[in-house]
Amino acid sequence: MKFSECHKYFHRISKLIVAVSVAFGCVSPVFSSEAVIRYFPSGTIYEYRWKLLELALAHTNDMAKPLQLVPFTENVTQNRGISLLEAGDIDVIALGTNAEREAQLLPIKIDILRGIVGFRLLVIRAADQERITQMDDISLRKQLMFGLNSQWADLPIMRANGFSVVTSSDYENLFVMLAANRFDAFPRGLNEARRELDERKQNYPQLAIEKSKALYFPYPVYFWVNKNNVALAKRIELGLNRSLADGSFRKLFESYHAAEITALKKEKRKVILLDNTILPAGNAKPDTSWWWPKSKY
Template identity: 40%
Template structure:
């Protein structure tokens, strides 16, 4: 959306949206098994942001998990979904309208490595990207992270199945599975029998997760953005973020790990990298 048009929409949205006196029903995808969707961080933040913008909503999740790329297609076709959240890319911002506030403050770009204990012992000494390239890393078939890792010359094994990736690790068919700090500890408890988090190192690349809406839903996008910015100004955003992520961040100890920095070749040019308040830093 042209910047001037977005500014005008935000000004318009600054007035309470009385047209939505009754809660607006928003269909959202169930994109993760980590938590019941209506209790998830992204869903709660969406509700709070739209309430702050004067647009009360009722969230209606899908009954089944929906892969990210399929969710984007259904959003664009207005078939089943009104809002979703996913990692951005140049291609995804061409398919749908992004609200460029990174709702996880970039946590999906802070990656720890799941591996068998004996592999983790070898990997903990990795210091450079070249050394990391000697190990194989498993990722999902249509995940943006797959292209990011490949774009950095890493040895990526692509898998079409989520739980299959954990089996591949246990069978020794791949060396490691990079997972965000927002995911890794829950996955270790649920799927990680016989696996460990590689000590001492982490990967990092810019990886914002945004809310996306259909390309013609400019009012909804403006309301979400306005609400998020009001939550940022009031401190409510940071409080909710800490409530949901402080424990995982403490357990991850990012400040004491060696950081192997990667570039993100899929990053759109309008990513707000210059807004330090929008990003987590250890």
């Protein structure tokens, strides 16, 4: 049996054990989730999201048993991850919102990234720094080709705002394509760009972060669970609200993004504001005040 198959088998057996235990009164039916919570996506740029979930769950241990967080480590696309959440093989995902996801899944509508992922720096070829610095808003749209993952929710936002975009379903391949002149700029969140380049500087020494511009669109990121897992959703929501109230949420956010917040304060970037054309009704725009005061836009 493959490693991934073993994980799935264990996960389903765990569910069965919990269900039987609840039925016979061995455990409380309140928040009757598995002892193991499998999450997606995983990787270094997502570490903060799962530390925040860990913090939120710890804030509810007074009313429910502790839950162990385990990454779902198979290399799957976002769409596949969503399908696995619906099937019960993943318990929690952390992604941006759109109408399709809100129809399929149950979001906990507390923006876990405070809008920071909607502030996009441009990863480019270093040789293009001067050329792009000279461009205005119109030139960016007319002269540059951008690259994005075909399954990311920000793809239609970029296109609706007049940007030309080529796509790949493989995240890592986008760095290959940029280095090979297949497109000109790879927009990455303020919390992502520098870390991603640092991890790949040996393979792509010709890539750099553009110094003069940034894009911004309101883009809340939520934790999501299966539509039937209302108990887990309520537990996460309660834990996030408690961590907001005692300041530990903000403290964690600032500890993970201190370098980016400091750099942003020193830089003089022209920020191009975009409309989020896919933000469903009922979603508040992110409060960026922890890292980017509202007076800036």
